[in-house]
Amino acid sequence: MRSGRSLRAILVAAVIVASSAPARADEPVVANQLYDMGGKFEMALSPVSMSIVDKYTRHFGFSLGFDYFFNDYLGIELDAGYNYINGDRKLLNEILRTAQTLDGIHKLPLTDLKHMTWFTNIGLVFSPLYGKLDFSSEFAVSMHLYFVAGAGVAQYQYTELEDDPGNPEFGSFKKVTKTYTGGLTGAAVQPTFHFGGGLRFHITQGWGIKLEIRDVFFYDKYEADWKPAGIDVQQKTIKDFVHIVFLRLGVCYTF
Amino acid sequence: MKTFFLTLVSLTLISAGALAESPNERVHVLQKRDYSVKNKIEVGGLFAMSVDDIFTQHYAGVLTLDYHIDEAFALEFTWLSCKIPFYMGDKVSDDPAAYTGGWLRSGHSYTDAYYNIKDDAQLSPSNADLAMISNYWGLNVEFSPIYGKFSLFNWGLARADFYVTAGGGVVTTEYMRPDKSWVDTGLYFMGSFGMGFRIFLARWFAIRLDMRDLTFAAKVEGEAGATGTTTETKIRSTLFVMLGVSFLFGGEEPVQIWSPY
Numbered sequence: 001m002r003s004g005r006s007l008r009a010i011l012v013a014a015v016i017v018a019s020s021a022p023a024r025a026d027e028p029v030v031a032n033q034l035y036d037m038g039g040k041f042e043m044a045l046s047p048v049s050m051s052i053v054d055k056y057t058r059h060f061g062f063s064l065g066f067d068y069f070f071n072d073y074l075g076i077e078l079d080a081g082y083n084y085i086n087g088d089r090k091l092l093n094e095i096l097r098t099a100q101t102l103d104g105i106h107k108l109p110l111t112d113l114k115h116m117t118w119f120t121n122i123g124l125v126f127s128p129l130y131g132k133l134d135f136s137s138e139f140a141v142s143m144h145l146y147f148v149a150g151a152g153v154a155q156y157q158y159t160e161l162e163d164d165p166g167n168p169e170f171g172s173f174k175k176v177t178k179t180y181t182g183g184l185t186g187a188a189v190q191p192t193f194h195f196g197g198g199l200r201f202h203i204t205q206g207w208g209i210k211l212e213i214r215d216v217f218f219y220d221k222y223e224a225d226w227k228p229a230g231i232d233v234q235q236k237t238i239k240d241f242v243h244i245v246f247l248r249l250g251v252c253y254t255f
Numbered sequence: 256m257k258t259f260f261l262t263l264v265s266l267t268l269i270s271a272g273a274l275a276e277s278p279n280e281r282v283h284v285l286q287k288r289d290y291s292v293k294n295k296i297e298v299g300g301l302f303a304m305s306v307d308d309i310f311t312q313h314y315a316g317v318l319t320l321d322y323h324i325d326e327a328f329a330l331e332f333t334w335l336s337c338k339i340p341f342y343m344g345d346k347v348s349d350d351p352a353a354y355t356g357g358w359l360r361s362g363h364s365y366t367d368a369y370y371n372i373k374d375d376a377q378l379s380p381s382n383a384d385l386a387m388i389s390n391y392w393g394l395n396v397e398f399s400p401i402y403g404k405f406s407l408f409n410w411g412l413a414r415a416d417f418y419v420t421a422g423g424g425v426v427t428t429e430y431m432r433p434d435k436s437w438v439d440t441g442l443y444f445m446g447s448f449g450m451g452f453r454i455f456l457a458r459w460f461a462i463r464l465d466m467r468d469l470t471f472a473a474k475v476e477g478e479a480g481a482t483g484t485t486t487e488t489k490i491r492s493t494l495f496v497m498l499g500v501s502f503l504f505g506g507e508e509p510v511q512i513w514s515p516y
Contacts, residue, residue, distance in 0.1 A: 052307070053306060053307045053494075055309050055368055056309075091309065091380075091384070094381070095372070095378050095379070095380060095381075096378075098379070098381070099378050099379070101377045101378065102378075108376055109375045109376050110371060110372060110375070110376050111368075111371060112368070128407055129405050129406070129407050130405070130406055131403050131404055131405030131406065132403060132404050132405075133401050133402070133403040133417070134401065134402045134403065135400055135401055143403075145405075226375055226376070226377075227377065236375070
């Protein structure tokens with residue numbers, strides 16, 4: 001009888017210990033998901049926003065975002081930003097400085113010359129992956145990987161060449177910045193599309209850090225100058241999608 | 256008395272379980288590290304392509320050989336090849352510096368931006384901007400401070416190692432002249448840094464995704480002047496994205512330590 005009672009007590013203890021073990025078939029595969037975005041709002045500030053893999057332009061700026069998550073996987077975002085530095089890369093200036101064939105050319109027949117000043121857009125946030133990272137076996141950080149896609153509007157600028165004999169930098173011309181008015185609308189504000197992805201690192205229940213790459217693009221169509229025979233300047237229509245890829249680092253607050 | 260003893264044992268077991276679930280547990284913060292790399296040798300084969308060059312495009316095969324000193328540090332030998340090493344093709348007559356290209360340079364090409372600026376705008380990038388990496392042999396230190404677990408839609412669990420690398424080695428570069436002849440610019444030092452992760456599919460097999468930035472001093476022919484051709488040097492940086500697989504040999508079985516995470 002006593003041995004039966006002992007067996008029961010051990011069984012009870014074993015059941016209690018076993019019930020505290022995390023691995024059960026019907027539980028999440030990553031045990032203890034500490035951060036769930038479902039039904040929450042998020043505000044994000046990215047003070048570091050810079051363009052990467054550029055051809056002829058460069059950008060530095062900041063952005064603000066406001067998101068709502070329907071569940072842990074899907075949300076909607078409003079996003080806006082301003083590039084306080086936007087212009088041509090040094091590489092383009094080097095090429096223009098050594099060029100011998102620019103007489104009569106005012107609008108360069110090149111794609112990807114447009115640089116963005118400001119933008120605002122709306123999009124969907126798709127967050128299929130939740131994970132935990134172990135930093136040197138010292139502390140654990142939970143994270144979400146997410147993808148974004150959507151549309152919006154933005155303003156672009158570009159540089160034209162104007163005759164300026166004796167210009168100290170380029171010799172016979174100078175660069176003048178103009179607001180771009182071509183594209184789909186012919187207006188100063190262009191429709192844009194974007195896609196990208198990023199990581200949200202959860203530091204506390206409210207605060208996190210976001211690292212994101214986002215490609216913003218628009219349809220570029222404008223009349224450029226070119227010299228097919230090397231002498232007479234003619235008009236040529238340049239059509240292309242101009243992509244600007246931004247790398248953003250910022251903080252976010254979830255509530 | 257015996258009942259009291261059994262109750263005490265039961266309470267001890269329960270409290271042990273409760274203590275072990277403390278969120279303040281800081282020894283091996285992720286439970287069950289199933290994939291250990293300590294003392295393992297890793298052989299990897301990857302496909303690489305450059306992603307940030309404006310005028311040049313590289314496609315390369317990459318061979319990596321890693322020795323993992325412990326879970327966090329490894330030494331890696333890397334061979335990145337866009338072209339058969341030390342073979343230049345057929346020499347252009349009357350020009351000892353130039354060779355004709357061919358199938359052996361299938362990893363070298365120019366982008367649309369190059370043809371756009373050359374043909375449409377009739378502008379010329381400098382030769383230094385046209386130099387391309389042919390072969391790189393380097394030694395890197397790999398630091399892997401992050402180990403992670405991920406669930407995709409809560410369907411399954413993936414485990415990954417994140418790492419950063421830094422190192423250097425020697426590189427051969429070449430560039431194509433406007434007359435389509437190729438010029439070998441020699442062998443010189445190149446620095447490398449990058450980051451990546453390996454997703455473990457088995458204890459001996461992983462998928463690797465790497466980003467490596469290779470920085471070199473492109474030393475090429477400049478403008479022809481009155482006193483002959485000048486030499487032009489420019490620091491170039493090329494970012495490669497690499498995807499491939501690796502096989503791990505030797506090493507130890509992972510130690511499984513419980514943690515609440």
